Amino acid sequence: MSFLKNVSEHAFEGGIRTFLETAPALYLPGVSIDTVIFSFHNEQLKVLLLRFGNTPHFNLPGGFIKKEEHLDDAARRILQERTGLKNIYLEQFYTAGNTARSSNAVVHEVLKKFLRGLPKDHWFQQRFISVCYYALVDETKVAPKTEPFTTEFKWMDVKKIPKLLYDHNLIITKALRRLQSDLDEKLVGFNLMNETFTMGELQKLYEAVYQKKLVRTNFQRKMLSLNVLERLEKHYNGKAHKAPYLYTFKKP
């Protein structure tokens, strides 16, 4: 699904020029934020990607930290400003600090005309270290919106991510690994399942995150051992006695 918006070449270039003029006084030097927003829908695990201006290139929703802003607050503000997503529980998972991460040939090509004439010591020309956050949401419950630097949104299957700007492919790989090791613990907080769900529905989520088939009996035993699920009584209605048990998350 993509949300296309007409951003004129002029508006995009004007936006970048204004940004480059005002950013050094507003934001911390050398530190940025990137967010990996996973969605789980129709049994697929996807990542929210933004098309950068009028270029053919995609990247993660990201931005910068105001000089007097807590890091976690900046992450929430950036996500909201760039995608319209509010009240998302973001989890910090990694800080990317390789020296080569910004000096990407494609990035230079994309930004060439804006960087021409910009002093070498300009805020934007410095090396940036990026603090990365992730979340897992149901894409049908959120409505991203575009802004000047973003002409298109895409929820892309994690198995089919194209080459992104900067080191964003690596960041997605790191996020997926963290999601895999956090899933049991964060499951309830992610608020991804309906009020009630079957064990089979829950298994689909795990299979999408771990990117492999799981054995039903082992999965069920493991989930029950986490002690977060409550099994609901079946109500006999003449048809449903063969239906699978429904579960809900225990109230904390």
Next chain:
Amino acid sequence: MSFLKNVSEHAFEGGIRTFLETAPALYLPGVSIDTVIFSFHNEQLKVLLLRFGNTPHFNLPGGFIKKEEHLDDAARRILQERTGLKNIYLEQFYTAGNTARSSNAVVHEVLKKFLRGLPKDHWFQQRFISVCYYALVDETKVAPKTEPFTTEFKWMDVKKIPKLLYDHNLIITKALRRLQSDLDEKLVGFNLMNETFTMGELQKLYEAVYQKKLVRTNFQRKMLSLNVLERLEKHYNGKAHKAPYLYTFKKP
């Protein structure tokens, strides 16, 4: 155990002045590194703390990132320069970015005389975000050494950490939480146990990290299910037939 060194007031102050003059050209602005080095010895979980110069205050081993240095390389270099610890596997676990973290009253008091006269926009006066790394080592296998800013080393019991400089108490709490959730996965890599060990010895490590007693049978069942342990055959020598089984880590 503490390693006391006589650093004259003069040497310490001279070191700080030289540092404040040379640092802005050498290091990235606004980003620092802190390391939480846990040790496990005599069934105790401890953290390596450094006394800051001639002050009564302790903090974590930390430092700054050179302008052309990978973040992870900087972390290893800093740990080695400040403590002499080499070849330690460091795991990045958290980036601290609250606005209040550097503007600590005690820190200001400690540094007052050095900061007097320093321009408000000096590199050192800016807000710093800190990328944090942790490791778990056996303190008997490492020999920290002092340097100008460190007059004393202490391995302090995690249950008895005093009030530290900056937000370092919070950073230790975050590190301990991460260690707890990583321990199963990192166990082999930490290289903490002897070549062979009993299940009871391994349980002591887990109890120190989780800071609670564990049930022996449950612990044993869990560890065996991780599939990283190899049980060695008992060799009958006339006495040892009542000794517990010995285990070793499976070769990868």
